[in-house]
Amino acid sequence: MTFFLVSSIAKVVVVFTAILVTVALTTLVERRICAFIQDRLGPNRVGPQGLLQPAADGLKSLLKEETLPVRADKALFLLAPAISFTPALLTFAVIPFAAPLPTRWGDVPMVVADLPVGFLYILAISSLGVYGVTLAGWSSNNKYALLGGLRASAQMISYEIAMGMSTVAVLLLAGNVTLSRVIAQQQAGGWYVLSLLLAFFIFLVSAFAETNRVPFDLPEAEGELIAGYHTEYSAMKFSMFYIAEYANMLTASALMATLFFGGWDIPFTSWDNGPPWTLAKTLATGAVFCVKTACFMFLYIWVRWTLPRFRYDQLMALGWKVLLPLALVYLTVLATAVWYLKEQLGWAYGPAFGWALFGLNAVLAGLLFWWLDRGRIVSGSVARAEGEV
Amino acid sequence: MSLTQLVFWTFSALAVVGAAMCITRRSPVASALWLVQTLFSLAALFVVLDAQFIAVLQVLVYAGAIMVLFLFVIMLLNLGRAGPSDLKGPAGLAVATLLGGLLFFQLLRGATPSAAGTRGGNVMAQLQEEQGIVGAVARPLFSQYLIPFEITSVLLLAAIVGAVVLAKRKL
Numbered sequence: 001m002t003f004f005l006v007s008s009i010a011k012v013v014v015v016f017t018a019i020l021v022t023v024a025l026t027t028l029v030e031r032r033i034c035a036f037i038q039d040r041l042g043p044n045r046v047g048p049q050g051l052l053q054p055a056a057d058g059l060k061s062l063l064k065e066e067t068l069p070v071r072a073d074k075a076l077f078l079l080a081p082a083i084s085f086t087p088a089l090l091t092f093a094v095i096p097f098a099a100p101l102p103t104r105w106g107d108v109p110m111v112v113a114d115l116p117v118g119f120l121y122i123l124a125i126s127s128l129g130v131y132g133v134t135l136a137g138w139s140s141n142n143k144y145a146l147l148g149g150l151r152a153s154a155q156m157i158s159y160e161i162a163m164g165m166s167t168v169a170v171l172l173l174a175g176n177v178t179l180s181r182v183i184a185q186q187q188a189g190g191w192y193v194l195s196l197l198l199a200f201f202i203f204l205v206s207a208f209a210e211t212n213r214v215p216f217d218l219p220e221a222e223g224e225l226i227a228g229y230h231t232e233y234s235a236m237k238f239s240m241f242y243i244a245e246y247a248n249m250l251t252a253s254a255l256m257a258t259l260f261f262g263g264w265d266i267p268f269t270s271w272d273n274g275p276p277w278t279l280a281k282t283l284a285t286g287a288v289f290c291v292k293t294a295c296f297m298f299l300y301i302w303v304r305w306t307l308p309r310f311r312y313d314q315l316m317a318l319g320w321k322v323l324l325p326l327a328l329v330y331l332t333v334l335a336t337a338v339w340y341l342k343e344q345l346g347w348a349y350g351p352a353f354g355w356a357l358f359g360l361n362a363v364l365a366g367l368l369f370w371w372l373d374r375g376r377i378v379s380g381s382v383a384r385a386e387g388e389v
Numbered sequence: 390m391s392l393t394q395l396v397f398w399t400f401s402a403l404a405v406v407g408a409a410m411c412i413t414r415r416s417p418v419a420s421a422l423w424l425v426q427t428l429f430s431l432a433a434l435f436v437v438l439d440a441q442f443i444a445v446l447q448v449l450v451y452a453g454a455i456m457v458l459f460l461f462v463i464m465l466l467n468l469g470r471a472g473p474s475d476l477k478g479p480a481g482l483a484v485a486t487l488l489g490g491l492l493f494f495q496l497l498r499g500a501t502p503s504a505a506g507t508r509g510g511n512v513m514a515q516l517q518e519e520q521g522i523v524g525a526v527a528r529p530l531f532s533q534y535l536i537p538f539e540i541t542s543v544l545l546l547a548a549i550v551g552a553v554v555l556a557k558r559k560l
Contacts, residue, residue: 076418116522120445127453131425134457138418138464146464153461157454164449176521 003105011112019092023246024054030301037305064235069140072232076139081233081240084132088247091122095254096180098264098286102277110282111180118177119167122255126210129248130156133219137229148228151312152219155209158319163206165327169199169334170259173349183263187273190354193260197361198330198368200260202323207252209319212245214304218312253296257289264289326368333364397437404430417463421456428452442522
């Protein structure tokens with residue numbers, strides 16, 4: 001019991017610190033990558049390569065004047081940043097980030113709390129984050145902020161459904177929602193990104209919408225809404241919304257790595273899959289997990305500085321008319337395939353099972369791509385290149 | 390007092406306070422937020438009962454989706470500022486008190502321990518161990534209670550169709 005308490009507290013402290021440091025560094029990395037994409041240098045004056053820029057920004061936020069709109073709902077106005085900040089930091093708790101660490105008193109699983117409800121916990125807690133944004137918009141007593149808050153609540157509810165549906169596919173295959181079990185299955189039979197390619201696609205798109213990132217950052221579309229829901233916020237309260245956004249990005253990246261890319265599994269080797277656990281295994285798997293998560297963080301930033309923003313009706317149409325029906329049809333097809341392979345052919349989940357599902361997914365993905373494109377981009381540009389148009 | 394009791398009393402108090410605040414606030418937004426607190430505390434109580442899956446669904450569906458929709462509607466119709474009370478006259482108050490009293494009486498009767506509630510051992514934990522946390526809920530739902538489940542889904546479908554017909558003037 002004492003050992004459990006001590007190890008848990010240690011893990012909480014480590015994970016919390018790691019999240020906040022990563023968030024701070026991501027703000028810098030985002031600005032540097034954005035600068036690279038726009039062919040300039042970005043912040044590189046404070047410290048070596050601009051590494052101390054986040055510290056300078058944080059200090060600036062703390063020292064700036066806090067403003068409070070006269071006719072704002074004061075209690076909710078002050079509460080809103082905290083409400084969006086807290087769930088963002090809570091969600092990481094169930095994600096396993098390395099192989100268990102052996103100690104003199106027993107193995108320590110490298111996850112803050114391996115809850116039996118697994119990723120459902122993440123979906124549930126992150127669905128509470130929308131209150132922060134919505135209430136910030138409403139309590140500011142500002143029409144642009146209100147519009148931003150309204151957009152945020154509608155958008156997050158819509159895409160939560162598609163996101164939940166795509167995780168049902170994982171549940172179908174894993175038969176369990178506990179993340180440690182999901183990882184163990186992927187180690188045994190191949191990563192789910194192959195056997196559940198379309199579910200990953202739906203999850204990826206919904207994750208962008210859930211974290212309010214470009215191309216779905218309508219709640220803070222500066223071209224139309226000044227700054228959306230945080231128009232009236234200043235100083236540290238404003239920064240808290242940003243920390244929440246980046247922490248959500250981090251959790252979504254880690255969740256994608258865990259659900260579809262094997263979590264802390266090292267590819268092409270089974271050295272890391274089972275006991276005896278060693279310190280080397282813990283460190284190596286932890287590093288692999290960080291690399292996978294960092295790839296998705298980079299994808300977030302890359303997409304942000306590449307794509308333009310959607311129009312609001314397009315966003316809603318994509319969520320309700322494309323992603324949701326797609327997820328439902330996909331689940332039906334996938335459930336039938338899994339039933340056939342498991343019950344009729346009697347296969348257990350393993351590499352052959354994964355490849356069979358990958359074949360099915362490749363066909364479905366091809367069909368989806370063809371339908372989404374409908375001769376607009378790919379064949380259109382080919383035709384232009386050949387001088388037919 | 391054990392840890393379980395401490396958690397139980399904390400969240401029970403939070404739930405009751407939230408419910409009381411929900412029905413006494415004048416501003417609809419404040420009411421909705423206090424209701425969120427009640428729903429969240431109920432989820433915590435479900436965890437104490439070892440029904441973690443139900444707890445997560447409670448947060449995911451009620452606190453996270455339905456109440457956000459409530460807020461959305463309140464904000465969209467701009468009802469957010471405090472207005473006059475809906476309770477009209479002594480007659481309305483009397484009817485409300487009577488109905489509330491009846492409900493409370495029913496609950497008190499239901500709360501007396503019966504034979505069904507005293508099965509030994511940790512039944513929920515065993516079930517979840519055998520069938521997984523989702524399976525323990527899903528299996529009875531799709532076998533023993535299939536007909537009620539399907540009837541509920543037809544009811545929901547009818548409600549959705551009705552909502553669309555009412556909302557869309559031109560179909």
